[in-house]
Amino acid sequence: MIFALICLIAKSSLMCQTTVLSQNDNITIAQCNNCKVLNIWRAGVLMNFSFDQFEVFYQSTKKLSFDDYLENRPDGKEVVILSTPLPDISLVFTRYEWEEFFHKVDEALYMRRIYEMVHF
Numbered sequence: 001m002i003f004a005l006i007c008l009i010a011k012s013s014l015m016c017q018t019t020v021l022s023q024n025d026n027i028t029i030a031q032c033n034n035c036k037v038l039n040i041w042r043a044g045v046l047m048n049f050s051f052d053q054f055e056v057f058y059q060s061t062k063k064l065s066f067d068d069y070l071e072n073r074p075d076g077k078e079v080v081i082l083s084t085p086l087p088d089i090s091l092v093f094t095r096y097e098w099e100e101f102f103h104k105v106d107e108a109l110y111m112r113r114i115y116e117m118v119h120f
Contacts, residue, residue: 019115021108027101029108038108042101045091058105066098
């Protein structure tokens with residue numbers, strides 16, 4: 001019984017302590033301070049990054065212009081398709097989703113830096 005109680009206390013002290021960095025109706029970007037993981041929740045997709053991976057993702061995508069990578073879906077809607085490390089899975093963005101996504105990523109990075117200054 002005591003062992004179970006110790007395990008429960010240890011587990012609860014290690015649970016994720018999530019901080020929402022940026023959020024709207026379509027996107028939530030949050031970080032777990034214990035796990036050192038950043039999560040992007042978007043339209044049925046959850047993307048997980050280490051803090052370093054998130055910086056690399058941001059640096060490699062922030063320079064991309066929607067118009068330079070424009071494609072048309074079968075219904076004719078203009079989209080950008082971002083490849084992922086898994087060849088059969090890609091991220092698809094309309095122009096609005098693209099702008100919204102990177103606005104939220106910028107906001108999350110800004111808030112992450114603020115939290116770092118305040119808490120470290």
